[in-house]
Amino acid sequence: MAPQQPDPGAPGTGDSNTADPAIDPGRFRRVLGNFPTGVAVITGLDQAGAPVGLAVGSFSSASLDPPLVAFFPDRSSSSWPRIAETGRFCVNILGYDQESVCRTFAVRGGDKFAELSWRSAPSGAPLLDGVVAWIDCDLEAVHPAGDHDLVLGRVRALDAGRSALPLVFFQGGYGRFSPLSLAAWEGDLAVQLRTADIARPRMEDLAARLGAECVASAAVGDEMVLLANARPGSSPETPTRVGQRIPFLPPLGTAFVAWAGPLARRAWLDRAGKDCPPATAAALEATLAAVRAAGYAVGRGRGWHGELNTVLAKADPTDPADPAHDAVRGLIRALPPGYESPAAPAPSGDGDGSPADELRTVSVPVFGRDGTAVLVLTLIGIHGPLGGPAAGGEDPIAALRAAAAAVTAALGGVQPG
Numbered sequence: 001m002a003p004q005q006p007d008p009g010a011p012g013t014g015d016s017n018t019a020d021p022a023i024d025p026g027r028f029r030r031v032l033g034n035f036p037t038g039v040a041v042i043t044g045l046d047q048a049g050a051p052v053g054l055a056v057g058s059f060s061s062a063s064l065d066p067p068l069v070a071f072f073p074d075r076s077s078s079s080w081p082r083i084a085e086t087g088r089f090c091v092n093i094l095g096y097d098q099e100s101v102c103r104t105f106a107v108r109g110g111d112k113f114a115e116l117s118w119r120s121a122p123s124g125a126p127l128l129d130g131v132v133a134w135i136d137c138d139l140e141a142v143h144p145a146g147d148h149d150l151v152l153g154r155v156r157a158l159d160a161g162r163s164a165l166p167l168v169f170f171q172g173g174y175g176r177f178s179p180l181s182l183a184a185w186e187g188d189l190a191v192q193l194r195t196a197d198i199a200r201p202r203m204e205d206l207a208a209r210l211g212a213e214c215v216a217s218a219a220v221g222d223e224m225v226l227l228a229n230a231r232p233g234s235s236p237e238t239p240t241r242v243g244q245r246i247p248f249l250p251p252l253g254t255a256f257v258a259w260a261g262p263l264a265r266r267a268w269l270d271r272a273g274k275d276c277p278p279a280t281a282a283a284l285e286a287t288l289a290a291v292r293a294a295g296y297a298v299g300r301g302r303g304w305h306g307e308l309n310t311v312l313a314k315a316d317p318t319d320p321a322d323p324a325h326d327a328v329r330g331l332i333r334a335l336p337p338g339y340e341s342p343a344a345p346a347p348s349g350d351g352d353g354s355p356a357d358e359l360r361t362v363s364v365p366v367f368g369r370d371g372t373a374v375l376v377l378t379l380i381g382i383h384g385p386l387g388g389p390a391a392g393g394e395d396p397i398a399a400l401r402a403a404a405a406a407v408t409a410a411l412g413g414v415q416p417g
Contacts, residue, residue: 036170041092041105042071043118043126044083051113051126054079055105057169058148059091067155069135072148078108080149083125084139089153090125093133095164101128102167122157131161162325164222192218195375196228198410199366202403203230203377210396213380216366219256219373222271224248227375244312247325249332250284254340255363255376258291259416272333283337290343296397297340299361307331362397364404367413374411377404 037057046052058072069091073080083089094102104112117129121136128134137153144150196216203214207230215229226244246252250272257268269276269284291297311327340363361380365373382396408415 033170036168039094039102039167039169040071041094041101041128041131042073042080042083042089043092043121043128044086044089045124045126046082047085051118052079052082053105053112053126054083055102059093062152068140069137069153069155071151071153072145073151075144075147075149080151084142084151087139088123088125089137089139090121090123090127091135091137091153092126092128092131093135093161094167095130095132095162096167097164098130098167101130132164132166133160134158162329192220192374193227195366195368195407195411199375199377199403199407200228200230202406203228206230206379206399206403207232210379210382210394210399212382212396214400215378215380216375217378218375219248219253222248224253224256224376246312247329247332249329251287251335251337251339252332254287254291255297255365255378256373258288258297259365259367259371259373280337287338287341290338290341294342295364295401296342297363298342299340299363304331304335362400364400365415366404366407366411367415369412369414371414371416374413375407377407 038059039055039057040059041053041055042059043051043053054073054077056071056073060070062068062070071091101116104116113126118126119129121127121134123136123138125136127136135153135155136157137155140152140154142149142151196218199216203216206212206214211232213229213231215226217224217226219225223245224247226242226246229242248256248268248271250268253268257265260268265285265288269281272280272284308328308331311324311331360382361378362382363376363378366375366377368374377400379396379400
């Protein structure tokens, strides 16, 4: 059962001032289905204290002063009246990967919370794990609206959840919203995997020559996905990084963003958060300019990378509610905005006895035919000073840039000016 679409109750268009009573319900649904809606689960406790919930596709903000939200439950719903009796509810905004949660709450009957994890919102209503946002409300008013009710809730508490795209209902199916400015990072992963296969021989050559690991990653939506790696003298017991997913958040990912268009750069910068200070935003812009000018991004010091790898090893990539994902995002956001800048001054120290400016990673993009960065090749574990040769005497930055340029040429790609 799909989330309920709102009944707009709007008059007809053109010269007529009244809606045609003969409009077929199926046609009405098909036409209104061209308007995409977000998907939310309304939760609460009934008079006996049992959790109750229903899925809706009609949630909206209604007023800033006072803060009100609205949704339209079906008047035949058996769940909403049990919530309404208590006068409190919580709106759970679902992420793109929570379609199964939506379907659980879109059916009638059964214990909808049996296999779900949740905690209590301030009102006591269930707050589902893994949602992208939640809004806790007191029931303000209920107005009849045809075969639905218009429910207004006065917001008492709210917060954003994990950083993820929302679940969207459109033309009878579920999907996710993809900002147009991020289209370069929403391509077919199969194409990026084939590109990684083209890069693999050069990655293996670099790993052997420089004694460092080389990985290929792609930016897909709100994550950077590691697609391939090559390591020198690795044993079968050494775990692979392939399949690891890292949040595509500032200040990481500059090798993908530095050559992108202004809208894509703006979208990446916006991920730093609405409360990002102007000085931090300016420093991130300066980092992108420095990466673009130098042709590569870097990472320094071994302490942070060791901590990241420890957290990633514990994270379950299939569970969006795993607390380790929040820990990874926290580690990324704690980095200085110039972390990946080749022009940034050396930090004051790493706290582990290693040189503060020790080069740990170098990242260079591979460009496709349209000038977008389809892959980023990264050398990990150079163990040398920034700008100096690796242990074997070869400049790792020059070697990686040459390899990336060769893969770009093999793809018929072009680096933007």
